Amino acid sequence: MKPLAAVALSLALVVFGACAHAEGIQIAPAGSTPTLIGGVDNFSGQVAVDIKAAGDSGQHAGVGIVTFMPGARTAWHTHPVGQLLIVTDGRGWVQEDGQPRREIKAGDVVWIEAGVKHWHGAAKDSRMNHLAIAYMQGGRNADWKELVTDEQYNAR
């Protein structure tokens, strides 16, 4: 298990495990959910991930608000069930392996099919924030591959 996923799983217990009311409706108060730095195995550049749901038992998806500084991006990866991205600010790129990269900007909603190798991140000259919802299967919601090289990132 990659460190980010392991940390996220343990943090879910911190976020929700300590709630006085373990059943019914659970509220994680504003500011109580952690921000993680995107690790060098899975991200290039400066990336922060606000974990909103870790996708452990009882949750069907991992949910995070991801902030990519200019030039920052994920590694190549796939999702076992698919991923929904909702761009909340800025402008960036998403690319499916073998296809041209595509611009995405605030308000865009992106669906990535299960098993499609891809990356997403900021444009070279703009920050990009997106809400990322990655559905769980077999205890995981992403399969990470190699980093996106500068040559790949800069290619149109």
Ligand code: MN
């Ligand atoms: Mn993805």
